[in-house]
Amino acid sequence: MKVVKFGGSSLATGAQMAKVLNIIVADPQRQIIVTSAPGKRFTSDIKVTDLLIKYAQQVLQHQDYSSTQQQIWARYQEIADYFHLTATQLRPLKTCLWDLPQKDYPNDDYLMAAFKAHGECLNAQLLAIILQKKVPTRYVDPKTAGIQVSNDPQDAHILQSSYQQIAKINIGHDRIVVPGFYGLTSDQQIATFSRGGSDITGAILAYGLQADLYENFTDVNAVYAADPRLVDHPQAIQTMTYRELRELSYAGFSVFHDEALLPAIEGQVPIKIKNTNHPDLPGTLIVPQKYFQPQKPITGVASSSHFAALYLHRYLLNKEVGFTLKLLKIFYEFNISYEHMPSGIDDLTVIFDKRQFTPTKQQQLLERVKMVIQPDELEWIDDYAIIMVVGEGIRLFPDFLQKIFDPLARQSIRVHMINQGASQISIMLGTKQSDAALAVQQIYQSFFPNQNGDE
Amino acid sequence: MKVVKFGGSSLATGAQMAKVLNIIVADPQRQIIVTSAPGKRFTSDIKVTDLLIKYAQQVLQHQDYSSTQQQIWARYQEIADYFHLTATQLRPLKTCLWDLPQKDYPNDDYLMAAFKAHGECLNAQLLAIILQKKVPTRYVDPKTAGIQVSNDPQDAHILQSSYQQIAKINIGHDRIVVPGFYGLTSDQQIATFSRGGSDITGAILAYGLQADLYENFTDVNAVYAADPRLVDHPQAIQTMTYRELRELSYAGFSVFHDEALLPAIEGQVPIKIKNTNHPDLPGTLIVPQKYFQPQKPITGVASSSHFAALYLHRYLLNKEVGFTLKLLKIFYEFNISYEHMPSGIDDLTVIFDKRQFTPTKQQQLLERVKMVIQPDELEWIDDYAIIMVVGEGIRLFPDFLQKIFDPLARQSIRVHMINQGASQISIMLGTKQSDAALAVQQIYQSFFPNQNGDE
Numbered sequence: 075m076k077v078v079k080f081g082g083s084s085l086a087t088g089a090q091m092a093k094v095l096n097i098i099v100a101d102p103q104r105q106i107i108v109t110s111a112p113g114k115r116f117t118s119d120i121k122v123t124d125l126l127i128k129y130a131q132q133v134l135q136h137q138d139y140s141s142t143q144q145q146i147w148a149r150y151q152e153i154a155d156y157f158h159l160t161a162t163q164l165r166p167l168k169t170c171l172w173d174l175p176q177k178d179y180p181n182d183d184y185l186m187a188a189f190k191a192h193g194e195c196l197n198a199q200l201l202a203i204i205l206q207k208k209v210p211t212r213y214v215d216p217k218t219a220g221i222q223v224s225n226d227p228q229d230a231h232i233l234q235s236s237y238q239q240i241a242k243i244n245i246g247h248d249r250i251v252v253p254g255f256y257g258l259t260s261d262q263q264i265a266t267f268s269r270g271g272s273d274i275t276g277a278i279l280a281y282g283l284q285a286d287l288y289e290n291f292t293d294v295n296a297v298y299a300a301d302p303r304l305v306d307h308p309q310a311i312q313t314m315t316y317r318e319l320r321e322l323s324y325a326g327f328s329v330f331h332d333e334a335l336l337p338a339i340e341g342q343v344p345i346k347i348k349n350t351n352h353p354d355l356p357g358t359l360i361v362p363q364k365y366f367q368p369q370k371p372i373t374g375v376a377s378s379s380h381f382a383a384l385y386l387h388r389y390l391l392n393k394e395v396g397f398t399l400k401l402l403k404i405f406y407e408f409n410i411s412y413e414h415m416p417s418g419i420d421d422l423t424v425i426f427d428k429r430q431f432t433p434t435k436q437q438q439l440l441e442r443v444k445m446v447i448q449p450d451e452l453e454w455i456d457d458y459a460i461i462m463v464v465g466e467g468i469r470l471f472p473d474f475l476q477k478i479f480d481p482l483a484r485q486s487i488r489v490h491m492i493n494q495g496a497s498q499i500s501i502m503l504g505t506k507q508s509d510a511a512l513a514v515q516q517i518y519q520s521f522f523p524n525q526n527g528d529e
Numbered sequence: 530m531k532v533v534k535f536g537g538s539s540l541a542t543g544a545q546m547a548k549v550l551n552i553i554v555a556d557p558q559r560q561i562i563v564t565s566a567p568g569k570r571f572t573s574d575i576k577v578t579d580l581l582i583k584y585a586q587q588v589l590q591h592q593d594y595s596s597t598q599q600q601i602w603a604r605y606q607e608i609a610d611y612f613h614l615t616a617t618q619l620r621p622l623k624t625c626l627w628d629l630p631q632k633d634y635p636n637d638d639y640l641m642a643a644f645k646a647h648g649e650c651l652n653a654q655l656l657a658i659i660l661q662k663k664v665p666t667r668y669v670d671p672k673t674a675g676i677q678v679s680n681d682p683q684d685a686h687i688l689q690s691s692y693q694q695i696a697k698i699n700i701g702h703d704r705i706v707v708p709g710f711y712g713l714t715s716d717q718q719i720a721t722f723s724r725g726g727s728d729i730t731g732a733i734l735a736y737g738l739q740a741d742l743y744e745n746f747t748d749v750n751a752v753y754a755a756d757p758r759l760v761d762h763p764q765a766i767q768t769m770t771y772r773e774l775r776e777l778s779y780a781g782f783s784v785f786h787d788e789a790l791l792p793a794i795e796g797q798v799p800i801k802i803k804n805t806n807h808p809d810l811p812g813t814l815i816v817p818q819k820y821f822q823p824q825k826p827i828t829g830v831a832s833s834s835h836f837a838a839l840y841l842h843r844y845l846l847n848k849e850v851g852f853t854l855k856l857l858k859i860f861y862e863f864n865i866s867y868e869h870m871p872s873g874i875d876d877l878t879v880i881f882d883k884r885q886f887t888p889t890k891q892q893q894l895l896e897r898v899k900m901v902i903q904p905d906e907l908e909w910i911d912d913y914a915i916i917m918v919v920g921e922g923i924r925l926f927p928d929f930l931q932k933i934f935d936p937l938a939r940q941s942i943r944v945h946m947i948n949q950g951a952s953q954i955s956i957m958l959g960t961k962q963s964d965a966a967l968a969v970q971q972i973y974q975s976f977f978p979n980q981n982g983d984e
Contacts, residue, residue: 217660251869320844323873330896389775391793396861402854412853416948417778417869419917441621461634463876475947476931483928491955492930492949493871500873501947 075245075247076344077106077285079276081252081292082113082121085197085351087145088154088172089155092202096352097291103448106283108276109201111193112149122149122193123269130189132264133175134182150196157204159386167196171207176470180263188264190228191256194272198253207479211249216257219243221278223265230257230265232278232337240282251289252279266326273334282342288343290330291350297322297358299374300518304511311373313359315366318373318464321500325376330360368467371474375517377510381413382428383491384434384443387421387451397447398422404442408435414502416493421451423491425504426460459510461503465516469498478503481516489513530700532561532740532798534709534731535567536747539577539805540652543611552746553704554663555880561701563709563731566648566655569606576726577604577648586646588630588635602626612659622651635718638682643719645683646711653708663803666704671712674698676733677921678712678720685720687733687792688901695737719863722776727838728789735795740970743798745785746805752813754829755973761965764977767827768814771800773828774920778957780831780917785815789940823922826929830972832965836913837883837891837900838946842876844905852902853877856868859897863890868915869957871948876906878946880959894896914965916958919971924953925929933958936971942970 079145080094097103111122125146147168154164179185195215202213220239223230243250247379254272255507259265267274273290280288296310297319323332329347338345339362343498391397398415401424405412414425425432431439436454444452468474478501482489493502505513553559566577566738582600587594601625609619626647633680650670657668675694678685684980689711696703722729728745731801735743751765752774771794778787784802793800794817803812846852853870856879860867869880886894891909899907923929933956937944946959960968 197594202794319872332845339844389794390787396857396866397592398867399854399857399861402608402851402857406851411851414872415853415870418957419776469943472941472943475934475944477937480932483931486927488924488927489930490949490953492923492947494945498945502873506565 075105075283075285076101076103076287076289077108077276077280078104078289078291079108079109079272080350081272081290082123083109083293084108084113084264084291085201086115086119088115088153090350091153091156091201093204093350093353094201094291095205095208097350098205100353101243101362103286104289105249106285106510107201107205107249107251108272108279109194109198109251110254111155111197122146122197123190123389125149125448126193127186129174130186133189134185139175143172143423150200150383153200155273157207159203163203167199172197181227182262187227187256187266190266191264193254194255194498197253202251205249205251209235209249210247211251214243214250214252216253216275217262219252219279220282221257221275223259223267225259225261225265225267227263229268230259231267232257232274237277237282240279241284243283245283257339268324268333271333273331274337277334277343278336278344284341285343285348288338289346289348290347291353292329293349293351294329294347295349295355295357297327297347297374298360299522300514301326302379302513305518308518310356311358312356313361313366313449314373315466315501316360317363318466319360319463321462322374322376324378325460326378327374327437340523363466366466368465370465370521371467371471371477372465373467374465374522375461375463375514375521377459377461377514379459379507379510380429381460382426382431383424383455383458383504384424384440385421385451385453385455386424386443386447388421388449391420391422392448401443402447404439404443404446407438408442410439414493416491425460427493428456428458457506457508459507460514461505461507461510461517462500464500466499468501475501477520478517481520482513485512485516486515487516491500530738531556531742531744532563532731532738533557533559533744534563534727534736534946535805536727536745537565537578539746540565540747541568541574543608545805546608546611546656546806548808549656549746550660552805552898553660555652555808558741559744560704561734562656562704562706563661563727563741564653564706565727566652567608574758577601577652578645580604581644581648581758582849585631585641587645587665589908591642598627602615603783605655608655612662614658618658622654623835625873626651635716636682637903639718639720640760642682642711642721644722646708646719649708649710652862653706657706660704661814662781664704664876665702666706669698669705671708671730672717674707674734674934676712676727676730676735678714678722680685680714681715682718682720684723685714686722687712687729691733692737695734696739697849698738699736700981721923723786725786726788728786729792732789732792732798732800735798737983739796741802743793744801744803744805746808748804748806749782749784749802749809750804750810750812752782752802752829754977755969756831759832759969760973763973765811767811768816768821769828770921772817772954773814774815776917776919777829777830777831780833780915782831796850798920816976818921821921825922825976826922826926826932827918827920827976828922829920830916830918830969830976832914832916832969834914834962834965835882835884836915837880837881837914838875838910839881839895840896840906840908840910840961841879841902841903841904844875846875846877855901856898859894859901863897864895865890865894869948871946876889880915880946883911883913912961912963914960916960916965916968916972917955918958919955921954923956930956932975933972937968939966942968942971
């Protein structure tokens, strides 16, 4: 049995949904279907989730929301028209959307969560009606499915008790359509996962139902060995491990929601990334380590530029017990998480996701560090790109470092940070932002010479 | 004006001390002379400091110490005989050694400190008597010199107030002999620096007196670009920076006391390492960064094997604010300092100096980490060598990484940790202990091809 999740662009129009129907019907094992809300139909389009946020905000601010309601409904109506659904069939969905402002919510956050969740909720009901014309289908809402979540209205986490409930879902020979992105709290309130959380619902169901495969249909053919915006026709990755995906995601690969990997890992359910528009292509299979035999040193290379670094130097620093502790307490006070902390003998570089900082917060942090730590040198490095070179195979190929650094040296690219721990599935390099693209290209060419991808 | 410090082997015999006299007299700028206690005359010999520790222990344990007294005195008598000193000249020194048990000490630690300090104290007085025959010389004890230290009898630290006192030392045209290794507390008790601390006294005097140069005479010709036990005739380093020395010392180069660098750095006094037995050789000059123009990418390569590592993995680890804080609090409770902490995306490797651990302490630490952090994976890696490749020049040579990793790849040496922060004067590699020697040899050959040193 397979759990199949479709992304927003796969469910954005009637024509897209027709592809989805074909994909579902083509494989009788595709029994559990998880929906997203309708996504963009064209570049300047607005996602239904964003319209729902607007709807909620207008309700909260006592503004006129009728045109927003109409705008949202038009998206579903367009899909329904494509499949010639009747007004009678659609009435419950429309009522559901119209009634949202009249319901009771514990607070504004829960109101917002409930509004947002209806993008997926309505789309799942719609898909179930359409699919029912072809194969026996049931709509199952997250409450019935047993998806119980924490009391964090817009950043909920699954409760472990859910999995026992999910295992009890009676599937039979039907197709089951479940809306993604949300669950129910202990007070039966809707609470959503973080944005893009339909991936999480799919992974939770795949784990709870012990699915053989979790298929994630989106609008890319595969996960690529490098960002196609940086490298011309990069190779599609056929098979990779959970850990490799996680490491590449970290540095900019955004094919799959981070938090969705966790249930898949816990259940050891393989994940397949496929393209709704080209379901014939092999896609990328993401598997547990134990099923993976590395054929080459690296699987992919990624880069990301949203970093900054704090450099500290003080003589005999690393003879002092508790020094880093002092530093981390400061970060904790500022509610700042650090990413990495490579250290020399008497110096320390702390790398941050700089999106956490306002200029004021950065300034305050520096002043506090200066006061508490009294370093000999203190520098804020704002121009910081991180390059991740990732592969389960690197431990098997002793020349992989050579293959990274030779081409960088030829291009006179300076690497000002290197960080590799014991896990040995990745190596992290720091460069200037202006060097990052060339570095990715050089490293890609070094490991994938003269190879073209499938596009 | 120069401060000149002589090590234990340079002052171990009359013949050695004759060399010291020549060195001092040869340069009228060598006005401040700092002594060590007499060191080993041959491999199986016992250092006077170790005999003084035995003397103190016998006193504390009310054992017969007369033969130890005699054994210590014999070392000074041997030197005195070489220079035909009279019993009258020696009487004050002998009395000083004999009277040690009769004095009052605040506690056993201070007794131990006072006994140990007399190795340097007597040697300085002896040298002053001998030197006086050739040039006008004064013995100045640390109290008169103004060396005021903290109340840590055997691990004292200089008080900043000392420097004003030291600056007032009236040098005139005399040579001034000062015993190394100790200072006086606010209660006028003798307290010693950490072992090998005569280097520290020299550096303190050089800073306080604003010396032009601090010459450190020992029994090696120079600081070498690699350990002569690993590399055949390594190149002598002509000039290097304070920071380079510090980084190389960290990984096993033990030419100069770590804590002695600090006053030299504060005073920006250049340090010269020279050999008492070959004073004609150029030695190694250690200078502030600002006076250093790197001519080649690296200055030296060193390795050390007294490390162990703790490897931790937990999914989404690096999204958790405060995770490392929890970990460091544990280390703090155990009074364990960590050396480095390279991290992957969801993993962390913590590198320790393993000499801090007993097997029990290690086990307790692992259990505590497991309980508090609940990692998915936890591993203790005992076979850990660290290799430091050090050079102010590495920032100027983009191919230096290539020159490190190419030869390692050719030898199939696996590097399982790489750590380089923003300071860019060193890169740290982790290997198995059995690979460390070969790695050092390969890296040395890569940067110093076909170069022979001066020995």
